Amino acid sequence: MKIYWIYRCDDNHTWEFFRDENYQVKPEDSLCPYGHKAVTVEKRFPIDQVEIAFRPAGYLADPVTGRYVFEKKYKFVITNFRETKFLISEKRYSWEDIKVLAEKFKNKSASEAWELWYKLNP
Numbered sequence: 001m002k003i004y005w006i007y008r009c010d011d012n013h014t015w016e017f018f019r020d021e022n023y024q025v026k027p028e029d030s031l032c033p034y035g036h037k038a039v040t041v042e043k044r045f046p047i048d049q050v051e052i053a054f055r056p057a058g059y060l061a062d063p064v065t066g067r068y069v070f071e072k073k074y075k076f077v078i079t080n081f082r083e084t085k086f087l088i089s090e091k092r093y094s095w096e097d098i099k100v101l102a103e104k105f106k107n108k109s110a111s112e113a114w115e116l117w118y119k120l121n122p
């Protein structure tokens with residue numbers, strides 16, 4: 001499961017990574033952008049909401065002519081915060097329509113999002 005790793009140096013700079021809970025820490029991870037060494041690191045579990053992505057649906061249909069299809073279409077993708085499960089829409093959407101669809105998934109927990117997904121069948 002991925003979690004937030006939040007670092008802080010003595011100059012109160014903070015920086016974070018979104019990495020596996022059991023990630024093997026590297027020395028460079030503990031340096032702030034100004035070169036100070038971290039004095040604290042906290043592991044924080046992310047909120048249970050889905051991550052939303054718009055995947056470009058276009059692809060090269062004819063390499064000879066360079067013709068693409070679905071150039072301005074997107075597939076809708078949701079991922080749970082543990083990044084163990086994701087769903088990709090069967091349908092392709094225009095930018096305007098996929099924004100409307102995404103709005104329905106705003107702030108949804110993973111279980112709420114899966115339920116909505118199977119109801120909408122995007």
Ligand SMILES: [Zn+2]
Nearest residue numbers: 009013032036
């Ligand atoms: Zn610093």
